[in-house]
Amino acid sequence: MTQASRQGARPQRRRPRWLDPRGRHLGTWAFVANRLTGLGLVAYLYLHLVLLSTLLRGPEAWDGLVELFRRPVFLAFDLLLVAGLAFHGLNGLRVALVGSGLLVDRHRALLVAAAILVGLVVVVAAVRILA
Amino acid sequence: MSTQRTVLLKVFRFGPDDAAPRYDQFRVPAGPRTTVLDALLAVRRLKDPSLTVRHSCLHGSCGTCGMRVNGREVLACVTRIEELGDPVVVEPLAGAAVAGDLVVDMEHVYRRLEPVGRPLVRASERAGKKDGTADAGPVLEDLERFEDCIECGLCLSACPVAGDPRFLGPAALAAAERVLEEPRGADPRAVLGLVDDAHGAWRCHTAFECSAVCPAGVDPGEAIMRLRGRLLRDRLPRLVGRYHREVRP
Numbered sequence: 362m363t364q365a366s367r368q369g370a371r372p373q374r375r376r377p378r379w380l381d382p383r384g385r386h387l388g389t390w391a392f393v394a395n396r397l398t399g400l401g402l403v404a405y406l407y408l409h410l411v412l413l414s415t416l417l418r419g420p421e422a423w424d425g426l427v428e429l430f431r432r433p434v435f436l437a438f439d440l441l442l443v444a445g446l447a448f449h450g451l452n453g454l455r456v457a458l459v460g461s462g463l464l465v466d467r468h469r470a471l472l473v474a475a476a477i478l479v480g481l482v483v484v485v486a487a488v489r490i491l492a
Numbered sequence: 493m494s495t496q497r498t499v500l501l502k503v504f505r506f507g508p509d510d511a512a513p514r515y516d517q518f519r520v521p522a523g524p525r526t527t528v529l530d531a532l533l534a535v536r537r538l539k540d541p542s543l544t545v546r547h548s549c550l551h552g553s554c555g556t557c558g559m560r561v562n563g564r565e566v567l568a569c570v571t572r573i574e575e576l577g578d579p580v581v582v583e584p585l586a587g588a589a590v591a592g593d594l595v596v597d598m599e600h601v602y603r604r605l606e607p608v609g610r611p612l613v614r615a616s617e618r619a620g621k622k623d624g625t626a627d628a629g630p631v632l633e634d635l636e637r638f639e640d641c642i643e644c645g646l647c648l649s650a651c652p653v654a655g656d657p658r659f660l661g662p663a664a665l666a667a668a669e670r671v672l673e674e675p676r677g678a679d680p681r682a683v684l685g686l687v688d689d690a691h692g693a694w695r696c697h698t699a700f701e702c703s704a705v706c707p708a709g710v711d712p713g714e715a716i717m718r719l720r721g722r723l724l725r726d727r728l729p730r731l732v733g734r735y736h737r738e739v740r741p
Contacts, residue, residue, distance in 0.1 A: 378651075392652055
C-alpha cells in the first residue's frame with residue numbers, strides 16, 4: 362500500500378456530476394430529468410413572453426405566428442412541453458412528499474406511478490392536440 | 493489443460509508529478525472468485541508496482557478500498573470481477589483530491605463528519621476494566637466503532653450534488669439523524685441547527701444514490717428524509733406560533 366500524502370493530493374476536474382447520470386440509479390435519472398424539464402420550462406416561459414410581444418405588431422403578425430405554430434413540428438413541441446410540464450409537476454409532488462419524510466420507503470413506486478401518469482397525460486394531450 | 497480467464501483493466505493513473513490523468517491498460521488473470529482488489533494487486537505484483545492502491549481488511553469492513561468501477565462506487569475487496577464484463581474501468585472516488593492513482597484524500601469525508609459529533613461510540617459500550625470501573629484511557633474510546641457507517645466515502649462520490657464542498661453530504665446527515673435518534677448526551681438542538689441549512693438536509697435532491705451504493709446498509713437517503721421530517725415537525729409549530737404572535741395577535 363502506498364500512503365496518501367495530503368500535500369501531494371490533486372483536485373479532480375470540477376464538473377457537475379448530475380450532468381453525467383450514466384450507470385446511475387433511477388433516482389438520479391429522475392433528478393436529472395426534473396432539473397432539465399425545469400430549465401426547459403423556464404426557457405419556454407421566456408420564449409412565450411417574447412412570442413406574445415408579437416401582438417404589439419398588430420393582428421396580422423399574430424395570425425401569421427398562430428398559423429406557423431399549427432404545423433406538425435410545432436404540435437410535436439407542444440406535446441414535449443406537456444410531457445415536461447407533467448413530469449416536473451408530478452415528480453415535484455413526489456419529491457415534496459418524500460422530502461417531507463412521507464412515504465420515503467415508497468419513493469421508487471411513487472416515481473413509477475408518476476411516470477405512468479405522465480404517459481397517460483401525454484396520450485390524452487396527443488389525442489386532443491392532433492385530433 | 494488450464495484455461496484461466498483474463499480480464500482487461502483500464503486503470504486511472506494520476507500522480508503528484510503528472511500534468512494530466514491517463515488510463516493504463518493491464519490484462520490480468522481472473523477466476524470466479526477474483527475481486528477487483530485482487531486484480532489490482534495482481535497488476536502491482538506482475539505488471540506495474542508503482543500503481544497506488546489503498547486497502548486494509550479485505551472483507552468490506554474497513555472502507556479503505558472504495559473506488560469507482562465501471563462508473564459505480566464499490567468496495568474493491570468485495571466486488572467480483574466476473575460480474576463486471578470486460579474491460580473493467582477502475583477510477584478513484586469522485587469529488588475528492590487524488591493523492592495517487594486510485595487513492596483519494598479522505599479529508600472531505602472526515603471534515604463533514606466532525607461537526608455532527610461522529611456518533612460512533614456508545615458511552616455504555618466503551619471498554620471498561622475487568623473490575624467494572626471505567627477505563628480512563630482514551631485509546632479504545634477513540635478506536636471502537638459501534639455504528640454501521642464505515643466512512644468509506646462511497647456515498648459522497650455517488651451523490652449528484654456532493655461536488656459542492658459546502659454540502660454536509662449523506663454520511664454526515666445520516667450521522668446527524670443517528671444522534672437525534674439516540675442523543676447519548678449530545679445536544680439535539682445544536683445538531684438540528686447544524687443540519688437545518690441550505691447546505692444541510694435541504695440540499696439533498698432525493699436521488700437516493702447514496703443509499704444505492706452504501707456497502708454498510710446505512711441508507712443515508714432515508715435517514716436524510718427522516719431528518720427533514722424532524723425539521724418540519726420542529727419548524728411548523730414555531731412558524732404557526734409566530735404567525736399568531738406577529739400577524740394575527
